[in-house]
Every structure is written in structure tokens, then in C-alpha cells.
Amino acid sequence: MPTAPRATRLSLLVLAYLAFVSLGLPDGLLGVGWPSIRSEFRVPTEAVGLLLTAGTAGYLTSSIAAGFSIARLGVGLLLAGSTGLASLALAGYAVSPVLAVTVGCALLLGLGSGAIDSGLNAYAATMFGPRHMNWMHAFFGLGVAIGPLIMTSVLGSGLSWRWGYGIVSAAQLLLALAFVLNARTWDDRRGSASGADQRSGASGADQRGGASGADQRGGASGADQRGGASGADRPAAEGTGHGGPVPAPTIPVGPVPVRDTLRLPAVWLGIAAFAVYVAIEVASGLWAFLLLTDGRGLSATVAGVCVSGYWGSLFAGRVVQGIVAERLGPARVLRWSLVGMAFGALLVAVPAPAWLAVAGLAIIGFGAAPVFPLLTLGTADRVGTAHADRTIGLQIGAAGLGGALVPTTIGFVLDRFGVGALGPALLILSLLLIALHAATARRPSVARD
Numbered sequence: 001m002p003t004a005p006r007a008t009r010l011s012l013l014v015l016a017y018l019a020f021v022s023l024g025l026p027d028g029l030l031g032v033g034w035p036s037i038r039s040e041f042r043v044p045t046e047a048v049g050l051l052l053t054a055g056t057a058g059y060l061t062s063s064i065a066a067g068f069s070i071a072r073l074g075v076g077l078l079l080a081g082s083t084g085l086a087s088l089a090l091a092g093y094a095v096s097p098v099l100a101v102t103v104g105c106a107l108l109l110g111l112g113s114g115a116i117d118s119g120l121n122a123y124a125a126t127m128f129g130p131r132h133m134n135w136m137h138a139f140f141g142l143g144v145a146i147g148p149l150i151m152t153s154v155l156g157s158g159l160s161w162r163w164g165y166g167i168v169s170a171a172q173l174l175l176a177l178a179f180v181l182n183a184r185t186w187d188d189r190r191g192s193a194s195g196a197d198q199r200s201g202a203s204g205a206d207q208r209g210g211a212s213g214a215d216q217r218g219g220a221s222g223a224d225q226r227g228g229a230s231g232a233d234r235p236a237a238e239g240t241g242h243g244g245p246v247p248a249p250t251i252p253v254g255p256v257p258v259r260d261t262l263r264l265p266a267v268w269l270g271i272a273a274f275a276v277y278v279a280i281e282v283a284s285g286l287w288a289f290l291l292l293t294d295g296r297g298l299s300a301t302v303a304g305v306c307v308s309g310y311w312g313s314l315f316a317g318r319v320v321q322g323i324v325a326e327r328l329g330p331a332r333v334l335r336w337s338l339v340g341m342a343f344g345a346l347l348v349a350v351p352a353p354a355w356l357a358v359a360g361l362a363i364i365g366f367g368a369a370p371v372f373p374l375l376t377l378g379t380a381d382r383v384g385t386a387h388a389d390r391t392i393g394l395q396i397g398a399a400g401l402g403g404a405l406v407p408t409t410i411g412f413v414l415d416r417f418g419v420g421a422l423g424p425a426l427l428i429l430s431l432l433l434i435a436l437h438a439a440t441a442r443r444p445s446v447a448r449d
Helices: 003-041 047-075 075-095 100-128 128-157 163-181 183-187 197-201 204-209 213-218 233-236 260-261 267-297 300-328 330-349 356-366 371-377 379-383 385-417 421-442
Strands: none
Touching: 003 163, 003 267, 003 300, 003 330, 003 371, 047 100, 047 233, 047 267, 047 356, 047 385, 075 163, 075 183, 128 163, 128 300, 163 183, 197 204, 197 330, 233 385, 233 421, 260 385, 267 300, 267 330, 267 356, 267 371, 267 379, 267 385, 267 421, 300 330, 300 356, 330 356, 330 371, 330 421, 356 371, 356 421, 371 385, 379 385, 385 421
């Protein structure tokens, strides 16, 4: 392959990885920064729900609109504009005089983040191949892990929480400029996909449509973090719940009525499972800092590092368990991951020294790592290929709502009963997730259409 195309492709890969890191940074900032934000604005603990809801609304809106915007603007300009919007929103956080302004900034941040996520997923599905697709999503977890370290360093230096958002805003602005300078390169798709990607396991069909079942088992889905699903995630239906390869599903002839999909109990069980899973992931990272400081007596600096460790365990788990899932099969890994989440939640719930809660959070993160992609992988087995795409969309929407509404509700609980209620809440949710998965697994697979 000529040197120039390969060098160009490498530069785009680096930008894509950095973009996914940047997507995770704001999420990591909020958990550590919220006690300071709440105190300065003199609002109750549960007011964080306003930020989560506004961000989710913006994210879902821009994720849907991105597909239409790409055709009109091109991937390069879409990424540049969306990253610039995210930078502007974060700068708004840094100068917000009241919570109402911050909520508006959260909406803008969601709009920018959703378009970035969808745009990169759409591009990576066709140009980078499944290996890089999976690695990029793992880098989201890395960004969320770095966020608490930034905010912890800022607060530990005696500076306002506003500096944390200002630093990330500046980083986003630099990334936006990089996207502007490379805008035309993103839209020139000739020769971008290398033979190396094709050797990594992607067939021609996979390059056009996304990752194969094996690769979906090996990595994290971008939708995982915040409710967006690209076409690249949808071919997950090509695998089976037992890890064995099966022929590519036959595409049904003619549209399937929406009412037929909604009649399936497995669809609603899947919707509930995704909402509960993302609720656990978000609530653990959001409220862990408050638990470790107010409930377990750790200093803000140490607690911030521990929260970063939670998100870091999510990143590490996606790398490690992705390999394990290919060898043991996704069904077995999924079962043990759910049990691991419940065990970690139990450790958090026990009124014991802080180190036990820290260990529990790390176990929750490591166990949660493969759950979202593996649940997505088994969608076609649960509902049939004719209903899989529509069901995945419903599951992603439920994930976004669960990640906003349930952590907010937990905030009300913590405000009334104390931060010690976080562990029991996580344990109840983890057991509910196990029950939902078991109910789905016991149902006979529907016709494969």
C-alpha cells in the first residue's frame, strides 16, 4: 500500500481514538465535581438529574440527526462542528453563574457528543474495520477514567471545579481544530481500509456493515456509554448466545409490523435489562465519590483516584474479557459478569472500611465491562432476526433513559437516607438485572425468520 494513504489513515485513527477519549472525559468530571457544584449553587443532591436528563435528551436527538447530517455536511465537518459545540458547552460549565445555565450547557454537550459518537461509528464501520471499532469504544472508558483524575487534581490544588471543565474544554477545542484541518481527508474514503483490517476478521460484508459477531464479542459498543447505536453494532446478531458461529441471518422479505415486534415478551425484557444495566454503570461512577468521602471518610484526593479506578476497571475489563469471551463463549462470560456485578455491589453495601467499598466498585466495573455488547450480541437470538434491528434501537433508547432517570432517583434516596444507601440500591439493581437475563434465557428462541 502506498505510504501516503497509510500515513493518512494512521492520522485519522489517532484522531478517532482521541475523540472517543474526549467523549468520556466530561462523564468522569461530573461524579467528582458534583459535590462542589452542588455546594456552590446551593441545590440538593438529586439536582444532578437535571444535568443527566438534559444531556441524554441532547444526545439522543443528535444521534438520530447525525445520519442525515453526514450526507449533507460530510463526516469531517460534522465531527469538527460537534467537537466545537462540545468545547463551547464545557466552557459554559466553567462560567455558569447558576444551575439553570449549566443545564442548558448539558443539553449542548449532549448534542455535540451524540453527533461525534454517531459520526465516528458510521465512519469506523466502513473504513477502519472491526478491530479498531472495538478498540475505539474501549478508549471511551479510558476517557471516563481520566476525567476524575483531572477534577481531583484541580480540587486538590485548591482551585474551583470550574477549572476542571475549562481544561477539558480547551482540549476539545484543540481536537475540533484538528478535525477542521483534516475535514476533507475524512470524506475521502478511497483506500482507507487496509488489508490489515480485513485480515483481522472482517469480510467484505463486515467492512460495509460493521463488526462480525466475533469482534462484537470482543469489544465494547459505543452505545454502551450513552445510548447511541450505530449500524456497526447491529451485525452483532450474527453470533449466537453460546459462542458458536452461525451462518449470517437471512434478511426477511418485506417490512415487519411494529406491533409484531412489540408483542414479543423478549423485547420488553431486553428493554428493561438495558435500562437497568446502564443505570448501574452510571450510578456507580456518579455517586461513588460521595459515598467514599461522606460515607467512608476518604479524602477528596484519594476518593477521586478510586473513582478513576472504577472507570479504569471498566476499560480494562473490556480489553481482557473481550478475549475471554471469544474463548469461553459470550453466554458463559455474560452470566459470570452479572454475578460479579452483584458481588461487587454487595461489597459496596456492607458497612465496612473504605477499602472494601473501593474493591467492590472495581469488581462492578470489571464485571460490567462486557455486559452491554454481549446483551446486544444476543438480541437476534432472543427476538429473531426480523425484529433485531428495531429491538436494538428500543434497547438503546431504554439505556439512555435508564442512565438518566435511575441515578437521579438514587440521588433522592441518598439525600433522604444517607450515602450508605448506594450499596443496597446497586445490589437490588444487580439482582434485578440477573433476574431479567434469566427470564430471557429461559424463553425458547423465536423463529430465525
